[in-house]
Each structure stands twice: as C-alpha cells, then as structure tokens.
Amino acid sequence: MAERHPQGTRVLRRINTAAVLAAVRDADGPVRLTELVELTGLTRPTVTQAVEELLDSGWLQQHAAEPSSLGGRPAVRVSLNGRAAPVLGLDVGPHTVTAGVADLAGEQLAVTRKPVRRKGTTHLLAVIDAVTEEALAAADVTAGRVAMVAIGTPGIVDGEKGRVLFAPSIPGWSSIDLVDHLRARFRCAVGVENDANLAALAVAHGRDGTLLAVQWGERLGAGVVIDGRLHRGAGEAGEIGFIRPPGHNPRDDDGRGPLERTIGAEAITALARAAGGARLDTAADAAEVFAAAADGDPAALDVVDRVARTFAEAVAPSVLVLSPHAIVISGGVARAGAVLLDAIRRHLEDLTLTPPALELSDLAEHTVLTGALRMALDRVWRQRLAT
Amino acid sequence: MAERHPQGTRVLRRINTAAVLAAVRDADGPVRLTELVELTGLTRPTVTQAVEELLDSGWLQQHAAEPSSLGGRPAVRVSLNGRAAPVLGLDVGPHTVTAGVADLAGEQLAVTRKPVRRKGTTHLLAVIDAVTEEALAAADVTAGRVAMVAIGTPGIVDGEKGRVLFAPSIPGWSSIDLVDHLRARFRCAVGVENDANLAALAVAHGRDGTLLAVQWGERLGAGVVIDGRLHRGAGEAGEIGFIRPPGHNPRDDDGRGPLERTIGAEAITALARAAGGARLDTAADAAEVFAAAADGDPAALDVVDRVARTFAEAVAPSVLVLSPHAIVISGGVARAGAVLLDAIRRHLEDLTLTPPALELSDLAEHTVLTGALRMALDRVWRQRLAT
DNA sequence: GAATCTTTATAAAGCACCTTTCATAACCTC
DNA sequence: GAGGTTATGAAAGGTGCTTTATAAAGATTC
Numbered sequence: 124m125a126e127r128h129p130q131g132t133r134v135l136r137r138i139n140t141a142a143v144l145a146a147v148r149d150a151d152g153p154v155r156l157t158e159l160v161e162l163t164g165l166t167r168p169t170v171t172q173a174v175e176e177l178l179d180s181g182w183l184q185q186h187a188a189e190p191s192s193l194g195g196r197p198a199v200r201v202s203l204n205g206r207a208a209p210v211l212g213l214d215v216g217p218h219t220v221t222a223g224v225a226d227l228a229g230e231q232l233a234v235t236r237k238p239v240r241r242k243g244t245t246h247l248l249a250v251i252d253a254v255t256e257e258a259l260a261a262a263d264v265t266a267g268r269v270a271m272v273a274i275g276t277p278g279i280v281d282g283e284k285g286r287v288l289f290a291p292s293i294p295g296w297s298s299i300d301l302v303d304h305l306r307a308r309f310r311c312a313v314g315v316e317n318d319a320n321l322a323a324l325a326v327a328h329g330r331d332g333t334l335l336a337v338q339w340g341e342r343l344g345a346g347v348v349i350d351g352r353l354h355r356g357a358g359e360a361g362e363i364g365f366i367r368p369p370g371h372n373p374r375d376d377d378g379r380g381p382l383e384r385t386i387g388a389e390a391i392t393a394l395a396r397a398a399g400g401a402r403l404d405t406a407a408d409a410a411e412v413f414a415a416a417a418d419g420d421p422a423a424l425d426v427v428d429r430v431a432r433t434f435a436e437a438v439a440p441s442v443l444v445l446s447p448h449a450i451v452i453s454g455g456v457a458r459a460g461a462v463l464l465d466a467i468r469r470h471l472e473d474l475t476l477t478p479p480a481l482e483l484s485d486l487a488e489h490t491v492l493t494g495a496l497r498m499a500l501d502r503v504w505r506q507r508l509a510t
Numbered sequence: 511m512a513e514r515h516p517q518g519t520r521v522l523r524r525i526n527t528a529a530v531l532a533a534v535r536d537a538d539g540p541v542r543l544t545e546l547v548e549l550t551g552l553t554r555p556t557v558t559q560a561v562e563e564l565l566d567s568g569w570l571q572q573h574a575a576e577p578s579s580l581g582g583r584p585a586v587r588v589s590l591n592g593r594a595a596p597v598l599g600l601d602v603g604p605h606t607v608t609a610g611v612a613d614l615a616g617e618q619l620a621v622t623r624k625p626v627r628r629k630g631t632t633h634l635l636a637v638i639d640a641v642t643e644e645a646l647a648a649a650d651v652t653a654g655r656v657a658m659v660a661i662g663t664p665g666i667v668d669g670e671k672g673r674v675l676f677a678p679s680i681p682g683w684s685s686i687d688l689v690d691h692l693r694a695r696f697r698c699a700v701g702v703e704n705d706a707n708l709a710a711l712a713v714a715h716g717r718d719g720t721l722l723a724v725q726w727g728e729r730l731g732a733g734v735v736i737d738g739r740l741h742r743g744a745g746e747a748g749e750i751g752f753i754r755p756p757g758h759n760p761r762d763d764d765g766r767g768p769l770e771r772t773i774g775a776e777a778i779t780a781l782a783r784a785a786g787g788a789r790l791d792t793a794a795d796a797a798e799v800f801a802a803a804a805d806g807d808p809a810a811l812d813v814v815d816r817v818a819r820t821f822a823e824a825v826a827p828s829v830l831v832l833s834p835h836a837i838v839i840s841g842g843v844a845r846a847g848a849v850l851l852d853a854i855r856r857h858l859e860d861l862t863l864t865p866p867a868l869e870l871s872d873l874a875e876h877t878v879l880t881g882a883l884r885m886a887l888d889r890v891w892r893q894r895l896a897t
Numbered sequence: 898g899a900a901t902c903t904t905t906a907t908a909a910a911g912c913a914c915c916t917t918t919c920a921t922a923a924c925c926t927c
Numbered sequence: 928g929a930g931g932t933t934a935t936g937a938a939a940g941g942t943g944c945t946t947t948a949t950a951a952a953g954a955t956t957c
Contacts, residue, residue, distance in 0.1 A: 131915055132943045135522060139944090157905070166945060171906085188952095195904025196952040333743040335831070347831060349741070356720040356833025359863055366827045367861055369756030440753045440824060441831040444722070444734060446743025474754055476746055510897070518944055519914045526915085544934070553916055558935085575923095582933030583923040 134510070136173075139165055141508045143173040144182060148227075148504075153186045153200035174201055181207045182227075182507075203227055208270035208503050209262065211309070212495030214318065215251065215276045215301075217292045221489060222254040224262035224269075225496040227503070233261035234489060244295045248304060255308075272305055272313040273499035275321040275491040282355055285315045292378075314498060319344035319361060320353055321494030322453065326484050327351060328497055332448035335441065335479075337363065340455035343383045347445065353498075366437040382437050386430045388455050394429065398422045413459035427459070431466030439474035446479075453484030521897070523560075526552055528895045530560040531569060535614075535891075540573045540587035561588055568594045569614075569894075590615055595657035595890050596649065598696070599882030601705065602638065602663040602688075604679045608876060609641040611649035611656075612883040614890070620648035621876060631682045635691060642695075659692055659700040660886035662708040662878040669742055672702045679765075701885060706731035706748060707740055708881030709840065713871050714738065715884055719835035722828065723871075724750065727842035730770045734832065740885075753824040769824050773817045775842050781816065785809045800846035814846070818853030826861035833866075840871030 146162040147154055154162075159170045177183040184204040188197040205226030214221040221236040235257040237250050259266060278290025278297065285302040302313045323336035323346020334348040343364040347354040354360050364387075365380030377384075384390055391409040400422035402415040415423035438450065456463070464481055471478040486493065533549040534541055541549075546557045564570040571591040575584040592613030601608040608623040622644040624637050646653060665677025665684065672689040689700045710723035710733020721735045730751040734741040741747050751774075752767030764771075771777060778796040787809030789802040802810035825837065843850070851868055858865040873880065 132519060132522065132913090132941085134525065135519065135914095135943060138521070155905090167906090168908095168946090169944060172943085195902090195954075196906070198905060333741075345831065349736070354720075354736070354832075357835045357864070357866060358833060360831060360833035362830045362833075362863060363827070365830050365863055367823075369823075436754075436756075437827060438831075440750070440827040443749045443752050444732065444747060444825075444828040445741075445832060446745060446747035446749075448744045476749060476752055477744070479744060519912085519942095520944095522914060522943095542934090554935090555917090555937095556915060559914085582925065582931085583935075585934060 136176075138510050139163075139169055140173040140176055141510060143170055144177055145508055147177075147183060147201060147203055153202040155198040155200055157198060159201075177201075205230060206264070206268075208507070209264045209268060210271045210273070210496060210499035210503060211255065211258070211269050212492050212499055213251065213255070213272070213274040214321075214489070214491040214495060215247070215274060215293075216318070216491075217277070220247075220250050220254045221492045222251075222258035223489065223492045223496055224258050224264055225500060227500070229497070229500060231493075231496065232264070233258045234492065235261060242294065244299050247293070247296070248299070251305075252308075266308055267310060269309050269311055271311055271499040271503045272309055273321075273495040273502075274301060274305075274313070274315045275318040275495045276301075276315065277318050279359060280315050280317045280320075281358060282314070282316045282320070282353075285313060287315060312502070314502065316353070316495070316498060317344075317346075318491045318494075320346040320355075321498060322346060322490045323348050323361070323494065324353055324497050324501075325486055325490050325494035326451050326453060328493075330449065333445060335361075335438070335445065335447045335450045336484075337438075337450060337452045338454040339388075339452055339457060341383075341388045342379065343387055347447075351501075363437060363441070368433050368437060382433075386433050391426070391430055391456070395423065395426050398426050409456060410458060413462055416462045417460065424462075427462055428466050431463055432470050435467050435470030435474055439471060442471065442475045442479060449480040449482060451482045451484050453486060453490060457483045523563075525897050526550075526556055527560040527563055528897060530557055531564055532895055534564075534570060534588060534590055540589040542585035542587055544585060546588075564588075592617060593651070593655075595894070596651045596655060597658045597660070597883060597886035597890060598642065598645070598656050599879050599886055600638065600642070600659070600661040601708075601876070601878040601882060602634070602661060602680075603705070603878075604664070607634075607637050607641045608879050609638075609645035610876065610879045610883055611645050611651055612887060614887070616884070616887060618880075618883065619651070620645045621879065622648060629681065631686050634680070634683070635686070639695075653695055654697060656696050656698055658698055658886040658890045659696055660708075660882040660889075661688060661692075661700070661702045662705040662882045663688075663702065664705050666746060667702050667704045667707075668745065669701070669703045669707070669740075672700060674702060699889070701889065703740070703882070703885060704731075704733075705878045705881075707733040707742075708885060709733060709877045710735050710748070710881065711740055711884050711888075712873055712877050712881035713838050713840060715880075717836065720832060722748075722825070722832065722834045722837045722866075724825075724837060724839045725841040726775075726839055726844060728770075728775045729766065730774055734834075738888075750824065750828070755820050755824060769820075773820050778813070778817055778843070782810065782813050785813050796843060797845060800849055803849045804847065811849075814849055815853050818850055819857050822854050822857030822861055826858060829858065829862045829866060836867040836869060838869045838871050840873060840877060844870045 142163045143159055146159055156170060160167050174183060178185060181204055183201045186200040205228045208227055210225050212223045219236055219238055223234040224232045226232055235254050237254045239247055239250050276287060277292050279288045281288055287297045290296040301315060305313045319338050322338050326336040327334045327348035331350060335345055337345045345361040345363045347360050364383040367381040368385050371381045388409040391412055392406060395403040395406045395412040402420050403422050406412050412423055412426060416427040464483060468481050529550045530546055533546055543557060547554050565572060568591055570588045573587040573589060592615045595614055597612050599610045606623055606625055610621040611619045613619055622641050624641045626634055626637050663674060664679050666675045668675055674684045677683040688702060692700045706725050709725050713723040714721045714735035722732055724732045732748040732750045734747050751770040754768040755772050758768045775796040778799055779793060782790040782793045782799040789807050790809050793799050799810055799813055803814040851870060855868050
C-alpha cells in the first residue's frame, strides 16, 4: 500500500498555487493580483506567494505596471505564459502526416504537413520525424521543452497503453512501437488515440454534456465525449460504421463496416447513379448529389432522404441509450449542409423520444490535429492542477 | 465570484481525516492504528488526531483491545460506525411501496413494503409515510439521524432537480413535489431517480468500466453506468424500450415503446401462442416458453431465437457506440436463463466487433431499493470525503 | 502645490497543522 | 525476568496561512 499520501503543509501550497493558476488561465488577459484574491477566495499574502512561485517556474509572466484609471498604486499584472509547457500533436494518416505545436492557452503556434510517398514503416517514421522537426522549428520550441505529445492515427488504438492494435489502412503500422520511438526524442508522456476520437474531442471543445461526434466521409466513425472527456468504454466506442442497416447482406469483408458500405461517400454516389435522372447520371461524387438535392432535383432529394433515413435508423438506438445533448457531423459529407441535416432531423424526430440537437461541425481543417493538441493540453493541465 | 476557497491549515485536517476515514471504510473489519499509518501514508500523530476527531463525531467506533498474536502492546482498533449516517431508500411503484434503511457499510438494516390499495396521490403519500415509519422503527433509526434519502420511481425523472416529469403508470404522480414532502420530515438531501437507473446502479455495484444494465419484464428499460456513476445524458439515457425494431409498424401509442411491444414478456407469450405446437399452445407466460425451449421444444427454441435476435439487433448499435464491458439482464425475463442468453450472445457476436460480456443479474429482489440505497450511500460518502 | 483618499505592496506577528524525536507503557516469547 | 516488539504520549521544530500594521504610488480635491 503506502500510497505516500502528500504530507505536511506543502500540500496546501500545491492546492493554492493550482487554484491561482487555474484562475489566471480562466481569466482572459492579464489579471491584477487583487482580482486573483477575489477569484480564488484566498488571502493576499497567499496569492502573492503562489504567484511568486509560478513566476519563478515560468508558468506566469509579469506585465509592466500600468497606471489604473481608478487611482491608487499601479497593480502588478500577470498572465499565463503559454510557452511554459508547449505540446506537440500529430495526425498520422496513410497518405499524410501533420504536426502541430500549441501553447498552454490552446493557441496553435505552428502546423506543418508532409505527404507519405513510399510505403513502409521506416519511411513513415522518417516523415514523422521531419514534420515534427519542422513544426518545432516554426514554433521556436525545442524538443526538450515539449510537455506532452499526442498522436492520432486510424485503426483501433489502446489509448491507455499507447499501442496501435489494428490499422488496416497503414500496413505494418500496428507492429512498431510509436510511443517508444517518440519518447526517445521527447522527455515527456506520449499518448496515442484513434483519429475519430480525437476529432470528436476537437468538435466537443467548449461543449458540456454528452456529445456524439460523427466523422462522415468515405468512412464513417464517431467519438463519444461526455462532459469534455472521451468515452472509450471497453476500447471500441463510437464504431458506428459497423452498425448493420436492416436488410443488409453481409458480403465479403473489405475492412469497411456495413453502414460505411451503405451510406459512405462512395456509396452515396453509387446510389445516385442507380437512381438515374438527368443530373445524377453525371454526378462524380457525393457533393454533386447534395448540390442537386439543394436545387430541388426530385431524384436527388429521394437519394438524400434514403441516406438520411438509413443514418437516422442506425443512430436512433444509440440516441435512446446514450441520450446525447447533440450530434455533430463533420467530414466530407458534412459539406452537404442543410439538405441532409434537415432530412436526418425529420427521421430522428420520428425514431426517438426527444431528439438531440443536430449540427454540422464548423471546424475547417486539421480536425484530428486540433483534437490531438486538445488532448495533450488537457492532460498537461490535469497533471499540473492535480491536487 | 469568491467561491470562498477553504482557507488555512484546516483544509489539511479535512483532507487527512477524509483519507483516514476512507482507509477504514475500505479495510474490512477493525483496523489497527499502525495499519492506518501504512495505508494512508500519513504519520502517526496525524492519524491519531484524525481518528480522535472521527471517534468524537461518531463515524468511527473503538474496539476492545485484543492481545496481538505478534507480541507487543495490544493495539487500539477502530472500525466504521455504520450507524453514524444511515440512509433511507424508497421504491415507489404503481402497486407497491418499498422502503429500506442501510448503514454506511451498505448493510441493509431493514426493508418493509406495503401495497398501494387505492388510487390518488394522497393515499400514496400516506403509504410512503407509513412504510418509511416502519422501516425506520425496524432499523432503530430516528428520522433526524437519516443522512440521505433516495427514491426510485417509474417514469421520466429529472434526477438533478428531483422532479418527476412524466409517469404514465402512476396518475397524478408527476404533479406532487415528493422532495418537499420528504424534506419536511428529514433534515437532509432527498434525491429522486428513475427506477431502471437505480436498478442499474444496484447491478453495477462492484463493477468497473461501462455497463448496460437491462431490465426486461413486461416493460423494457436499461441504465447506463460508467465507472460506477450513472450516465444520464440529456436526461433520458437507457430507453431501449423505445428502439424500433426493423419492420415495426407504429401503432397507436399505449405508452409502451416499440421494442417493449415486440419482445416484452407479454409479447413473448403472444409470439409463442402464434407459433403453436403442443407445449406452446398452453403456455400461460413467458417463463413456460423458456422452459419449453430449455427442454428442446423446437417451436419454443424458434421463438426464443427470434426474440433473442430482435433484442440483439436492437442493442447492437448501442454496443458499437458505447462499447460496454458488460450487458447484464435482470427482471422477469432474466429467469429464462442460459437458453435466452446463449441465443443473444450468438447473434451479438454476428452483429458487433467484440461483443461485451453477457450476464444475468443475480440480484434476487428489491433491486430498485438496493439501487436507491446505493445512490444515497454514494452521495453521503462523496459528500463526506469531498475535499 | 499640499492634503487627502484610494488602491496596492511589503513586512511582521500569531496561529494551526504536520513531522520528527524521544521517552514511556504494555505485552509476548524465550 | 530479560529482551524484543508494538503501541502510546508529549515536546520541539518546521512550514504555511491569516491577521495586522506600515509603506508606496497615483488620483482627486481644495
């Protein structure tokens, strides 16, 4: 046993500095000491000491004294030093690797990406190293300063142990120990997570409650975020692509799930072709199908409605069980816009008790990277503020 | 703001007494002071002071000195005084009200139940009062000592505000303010929760991870428990009875959900009748259908398989999204045993990636009451151990 | 321009709690 | 009964927070 429970009055110091640090973080812009006293409920000498400690350790920075408009002696003002603990995020995909560096406030200092030209894990690792190097240089951060690394990658990932268990889209990927490779360069914890989960984290940022964040493109996945924390369950939460629509005949396995094969971006195009009609015959991709539907093309509207119905039927059981506050759709199909969303909403109203809010993600790019940075930051803060 | 952050070294005392109390709780049976020192990592004088305080406040009780087998001076031994903060649980159903009293260790001190003979909320409240009185008397606990009250009731409940929003099975129930009525008698917090949710808590006790606890009888509901805490979502989590099976024609609403109408206990009997055959023609209830299936009756086996398939198809999407570690089935249909369970397991293996453990609940009776007591206890402990 | 008020910063005194250390007590085994 | 083991109790020392008092810097007022 002997958990070595923190002893002595030092714990108090820890708790109080954490409270002060959290108060500075939550405020925006420089904060006066007196404000911190009010925000934390601590006494002035306590806050003074905590701030002193935080200035020494680099987490806070002092601003020039500025005469207050209220009269009185100018106040000392401090703010978060974002560069105290920068974090590195990586989005490792089959064709591209993206790296990003963010500061403590969540500001993205640099983002770089590189294509993966050849197959093989050796090349992939080299690309990862190169992209990382570039991002760090652009952000003017040395590897030794990085406080946390988070990696997003497709496939099934054991988030707790940091292992890639199964990644059909990147051959050989599951066998290399990515964490060890990066821990050799960085003196900090390294986390790995499924890319759909990280995208969900990115989408969930700033939201409370329960969220189902759907990534809908060629593939179809989702992440479940409950009160800002990723829900992993037994390890494979959010795999909506493998939901089997009614009447689906399991064909031979190509790695994709039944629902992906039925209403993935590719399948939507195929459905439109089969439906025929003047505009749909020439539709090259899902976007054109949705555009036609938006223009009122009856055949396209019918296809969209069938797709929406299949989606609604697939997620309705989960809506009833999970009772999410919102479902947010991102990915290529999200660009369909209101046409698809309204149709889904209509069907969900029919299939659930009180349907959740249904939205499209407004995150433009780098969703997975943003999620990785968010996870890294979240862990850094959790670590720093833990009592 | 000014959250009035706890000040001074008094916080330390709070933290340390909480640590000691938790250590005593987690140990089973009387604990020596020296053991507590090891368990908490605190120093002896600190533990001594904390124990003194806890003895004074009644949370701990001292045992007679008992010569140790190791030699040396006999140690002072303390243990949890379960009666320091007894909790009251209530299961308010349409036909019966059950009350129970438990001590801090979770031991049920008394359980009483009374039928509800007449309709109307006045009578119902009178029954609640009478049952409560009896349970308290049997447990030898005065109302003033009760530290927490938790109530389980069917319908849709706002667990945070303690309001019954919608309860079709108990007319007029949603309008009365149960919490206020009970708070007049008890000087403590009063919580209300949906009965299926409480049953889920009872089933989840001692389990980690994510759990889907299904109540399957005439009605069909479920509770989601994640790491020992009830998942409420937007307020209606676990409503699997309203999942719509493929091909289901929405008939006029009788308050029950589509899945309940399809594979509830009543529907199973009807299915068996329709299937015909020597044994099924006379089947009076679902239990006889399962008995026939267990005996190998082909028609009964077919019915069970269809029921299992419908259930598996209904929950499979949620399994993929939620990734529960286990699904536990309780309620009347749970008595079907292995016949049903094996069939469900077979279908789930086909419909999910890695199927969760599938089990029957071994909680015999008073599941809702047990859950209510568990929720009350959980809150009491959380309150007492909060730093 | 000096006095006064307001706001903030700094320092010292006092209190609470934990930790260390030493002495004492009770009991067992040999 | 001697020696070892385990537990108790009291005093001294350290750290951190709170209270109180004093000083500094600027705005306002007369």
